[in-house]
Amino acid sequence: MIALLRGKLAAAAPPHVVVECGGVGYEVMIPAPAFESLPAAGEEVTLHVSLQVREDSHSLYGFFTAAERLLFLTLVRISGVGAKSAMALLSALDPAGLAAAVEDNDPKALTKAPGIGLRSAERIVIELRGKDVLAAAPATIPAHAQAIAALVALGYSASKARGALAGVPTKGKEVAEIIKLALAKLSGGS
Known part of the structure; x- marks a missing residue:
């Protein structure tokens, strides 16, 4: 069973994204609001996934948090x-x-x-x-997604926010620090 994908975001075209892991591109359906929080193409993304098997298809459904995945799995059991x-x-x-x-x-x-x-x-x-x-369900949102949401709240478009975060190191950094780096990039400071 596939439960987690971590790799480069190869493409994003609603309702699917393609995540490249080890040279293989996995097509994953994600909820519409998640598209606003995706990193730029080529950046690393981690998705908690559920493989749903039907007689005519095998489909991956992805989420940013394990809690969202659990909620999805609970819903499909109804x-x-x-x-x-x-x-x-x-x-x-x-x-x-x-x-x-x-x-x-x-x-x-x-x-x-x-x-x-x-x-x-x-x-x-x-x-x-x-x-x-x-x-x-209201579990921790990844720092990258929180930073995009904050920049959008400050009036930047989602695409401009994603562009500002491209190349900004997020690993091990607080959300506030990530936002400051992105704002500096947007204002031409770096």
Whole structure:
């Protein structure tokens, strides 16, 4: 079973990315919001993945955190919810939004996801109620993704933020330090 991929981001075209590991390119479907936090092409990326096997396909689904992967695996175990529906849910709602909908007993909030009708949403709310997976869902976001989100919040476009972070060393650095380096690069300071 494949659980983790670490390699160079070779390509990103929603809804898939290609991660090159040891000379092999793995096509991985990721939730739509994750595209904003991807590093630039050629940079290292780590994805927690789930291999879903059907009689007509083998598909990889990827996430930045193990908690998101666990939430995905919990969703696909619910009767009537397949991998594509689970991915649609995680694209329409972040894990915190999904947890809030379950806690508030609000299945209608889940129908924002394409392919999720009211009956499926009600089943999901019932199945997820009281599950530990929702408590773990808002897990640690990678420093690179936090830095991109901060730069976007400061008014930079996501592509400009990714460009500023290209080549900025992130390993072992605090998010604030990464942001300072990127800002210096954006202002022409380095």
